[in-house]
Amino acid sequence: MTRSKRRDAIAGWLLVLPAIVPLVAFTHYPTIATLWASLHGQALHGKPPPFIGLTNYRSMVKDPVFWQALRNNAIYAATVIPVSMALAMVMALAVDAATGARIRGRAMLRLAYFTPTILPMIAIANIWLFFFTPGYGLIDRALAPFGFANWNWLGSTGTALPAMIMVAIWREAAFYMIFYLAALQALPPTLREAAALEGASRFTFFRRVIWPLLTPTTLFVFINVVIDSFRLVDQIIVMTHGGPDNATTILLYYVYEVGFQYWDSGYAAALTVVLLAGLGLVALMQFALLGRRVHYR
Amino acid sequence: MRTRASIVETIGAWLLGLMWILPLLWAAWSALHGPTAGLSFDLFAPLTLHNFVRAWHAAPFAHAMLNTIIVASLALAAQFLLCTPAAFAFARLSFPGRDVLFALVLVQLLISPDVLMIENYRTTASFGLVDSLLGIALPYLGSAFGIFLLRQAFRQVPQELDEAARLEGLGVIRRLWRVYVPLARPTYIAYGLVLVSFHWNNFLWPLIVTNSVATRPLTVELAIFSTPDQGLDWSLVTAATLLSVAPLLIAFLIFQRQFVQSFLRSGVR
Numbered sequence: 292m293t294r295s296k297r298r299d300a301i302a303g304w305l306l307v308l309p310a311i312v313p314l315v316a317f318t319h320y321p322t323i324a325t326l327w328a329s330l331h332g333q334a335l336h337g338k339p340p341p342f343i344g345l346t347n348y349r350s351m352v353k354d355p356v357f358w359q360a361l362r363n364n365a366i367y368a369a370t371v372i373p374v375s376m377a378l379a380m381v382m383a384l385a386v387d388a389a390t391g392a393r394i395r396g397r398a399m400l401r402l403a404y405f406t407p408t409i410l411p412m413i414a415i416a417n418i419w420l421f422f423f424t425p426g427y428g429l430i431d432r433a434l435a436p437f438g439f440a441n442w443n444w445l446g447s448t449g450t451a452l453p454a455m456i457m458v459a460i461w462r463e464a465a466f467y468m469i470f471y472l473a474a475l476q477a478l479p480p481t482l483r484e485a486a487a488l489e490g491a492s493r494f495t496f497f498r499r500v501i502w503p504l505l506t507p508t509t510l511f512v513f514i515n516v517v518i519d520s521f522r523l524v525d526q527i528i529v530m531t532h533g534g535p536d537n538a539t540t541i542l543l544y545y546v547y548e549v550g551f552q553y554w555d556s557g558y559a560a561a562l563t564v565v566l567l568a569g570l571g572l573v574a575l576m577q578f579a580l581l582g583r584r585v586h587y588r
Numbered sequence: 589m590r591t592r593a594s595i596v597e598t599i600g601a602w603l604l605g606l607m608w609i610l611p612l613l614w615a616a617w618s619a620l621h622g623p624t625a626g627l628s629f630d631l632f633a634p635l636t637l638h639n640f641v642r643a644w645h646a647a648p649f650a651h652a653m654l655n656t657i658i659v660a661s662l663a664l665a666a667q668f669l670l671c672t673p674a675a676f677a678f679a680r681l682s683f684p685g686r687d688v689l690f691a692l693v694l695v696q697l698l699i700s701p702d703v704l705m706i707e708n709y710r711t712t713a714s715f716g717l718v719d720s721l722l723g724i725a726l727p728y729l730g731s732a733f734g735i736f737l738l739r740q741a742f743r744q745v746p747q748e749l750d751e752a753a754r755l756e757g758l759g760v761i762r763r764l765w766r767v768y769v770p771l772a773r774p775t776y777i778a779y780g781l782v783l784v785s786f787h788w789n790n791f792l793w794p795l796i797v798t799n800s801v802a803t804r805p806l807t808v809e810l811a812i813f814s815t816p817d818q819g820l821d822w823s824l825v826t827a828a829t830l831l832s833v834a835p836l837l838i839a840f841l842i843f844q845r846q847f848v849q850s851f852l853r854s855g856v857r
Contacts, residue, residue, distance in 0.1 A: 302760050303683030310674035311689060313666075313730030318696045321707030328707065378604070385601040394598050402844065403605035406612060409840050409847070411789035413807045414829045417814050418611040421618070421822055429614065465608060518698065525791045529811050543703065550706045551796055559706045570698050 322567060328560035340557060347561035357562065359537050360545040363452060364569075367541055368520040370456050375463035376512055380505070382464065383471030384497075401472075407465040412525035419458050420445075420530055445531050448538040455539050458526045463519060467512045474508040475501070514577050521569060542566050619827040639827035643813075646824065648801055649831055652809035655721060659794075659805055660787035662725040664780060667734045675738030676764050680750065693732045701727035702792045709796055719803050724794045728787070734779060741775035742768050781847060788836050806832045 329347055331340040351357050385394060386401040394400065407415065422429045423444040431442060444450045478501070486496045524544045527533060533540035533548060540548070543566060550559030620635045643649070677683070678690055701708050708727050709718070717723035745768055753763045769776070791807040798804050804812070810832050814825045830837075840847050 299681050300683040303677045303681040303686060306673035306677035306681070306760070307686075307689055310670040310730055310735060311692070313670070313727075314693060314696050314732060316711065317701045317708055317727040317730070318699055318704070318732075319692065321704040321711065322699065324707040324710075325704060382601075382604060385597070385604070394601050396602075400601060400605045403609035406837075406840070407608055409785055409789075409836055410612070410833055411791065411807050411810075413789075413791050413811050414615075414833050415611065417810070417825055417829045418615050420814070421614070421826075422611070429610075461608065461611075522700065522703065528792070528795070529814070547705065547792070547796070550709075556706050556710075563704065563706060566703060567699065570703070574698055 325560045325563045325567070328557060329564050331557045331560075333555055333557060343557070347558050350558065351561050351565075356537050356540065356545065357565075360540045360542045361565075363537075363539065364521070364541045366452060367456060367459070368517065371459045371463060371520050371523075372513070372516050375460045375467065376509070376516060378460065378464035379467035379512065380471050380509075382468040383475055384501075386468075387472055387475040404465055404468050407462055408469070412462065412523070413529055415458060415462060416526040416529040419454075419461075419526070423454055423530075446535055448536050451531055451535060451538045455527055455531065458530070459520075459523050462523070463516055467516065470508055470512055471505065474505055478504060510580050514573065514580075517573050517576075518570065521566060542569070615826040615830055618822050619830050621823060639823045640831060643824050643828035643831055647809055647813045647828065649806070649809060649828065651801070652804055652806045653832070653835070655724075655803060656788060656805040656807075658721050659724045660784050662722065663728040663787055664783055666725070666729040667731045667783065668776070668780075670729065671731055671734035671738055672769065673761075673764065675735050676742055676760075676768060678735065679739045679742035693735050696730075696732035697736070705793065705796055708793075712797060718797055719799050721803055723797045724803070724805065727793060731783075734783075737775060737779050738772060741772040745771050777846070778849070785836060 328340075330342060330344060332343040332346070334340040382404045386397050386404060425431060425441050425443040425446070428444075430444065434442075442450070444454050482500055482504075483496070486500060491499070521541075521543060524541060524547065527539050527541065527544050528547070531539040533544050542562065546559050546562045546566065549555050549562060619639050620637070622634070622636060622638075674693075678686065678693075712718055712723045712726055715723075715726070717726060749767050749771075750763060753767050758766065787805075789807065790805075791811065794805045794808050795811070798808055801809075810828060813828055
């Protein structure tokens, strides 16, 4: 090793280490600690928690709430992901100057689409809480002519999860619209001119040119919305507390409930392991997608 | 080929826009009216700022806002300080183990600290930092996002500039400070804006780690304020909600372009 190489090596490690320490302390170490803790029971009478092997996992398999949380998570993901992505793309197309047809008040429209992004989920949840209020809430009033005058949206097992999904979509679509807008604005204007010369319809132009060119953005947005679908629980904590009857409990919310309301950290750790496994799958998926798509940024 | 949009498209786009801005408009409507007028949609109902005054005094929002600002500043300062050198090393130095370390960093993009709340709470407790402002900021002192973002920016810096500085005998730290940081300024601004709005909105971790009025940030204070026993007075709740988002919202409206550019530039959160 030459002197300058050795100097680079030492400098490299010295520069990186301070940033790595907090990451390891709050991401890598707790990941491993969670695996370990999931094999332990509850600490009683000040003694350290006893090693109980796979008992937490065995009770998890028998826990109907766990299965419900998993199912809710699946429904949540299966609706929030496609709908918010589609809306994000449609919104971006509508307000993009070059690709969208001219719409009156485009700047205003963009502001309307984007503003939800900077509002805290808690603030969003507060406002939607009113919208869903039975009787005088906005949704009941709007639906009153159709005979839904007094529906308890958040208090009924059939509508509480769809309500949470709506709030999540509302937020996600607004956030990811920006990324589609950025991608659209980066497209060379010559494409549009060429399409015009060919006499391509706007739909053909979208399907043959815009859609394929947006693929990298779509992949990026997809991965992030998938990750978000595991994490968006703020509105559930504020609006339903996972209820009624666990109808809105998704996995991360259940971890929070078991860990910080029942204080059963061993079982909460086992639940977290399932969550981590889910995120691991996302990582694999990302890897596979990245491998095939060359022009992913 | 600048076709004017068809009526259907215009109406559709505006309907979507209305749906997305409606919650905010309604919040403003409700907060500006008395408790009963806020629920009706009488356009001529008298306007009032009284709800804001009531909300401001009903809970320690000023204190909560200060807490939020302190937490965001702590995270901002720590992340700039820690991520800058690391990003430089990843961008411009070659050293054994670099790629492994970088892969380790990227793991955090996938697993955010709130997913690991049980163990992170334990760690925070072992430092004796539960219910402290530093405790709220603690899991956010390092950031894969920051390292990734700055590394991208530093890679755009022309090698020749770096070489020139090196020939003048400047060491790593000075090159970083004199060449790289100034050239990456737009990225720092973008990163800062995203970070501040993240902490302004962060809820789950602060909820877990705080348990007193003294340390609660805005989001937690607001959530506690609008629990059902308070929840019936919608004018009060919406006024409080607007108060707590006001600083960010006003900043956003003034610096709209920069905000949007920042979110674009940041690419990932």
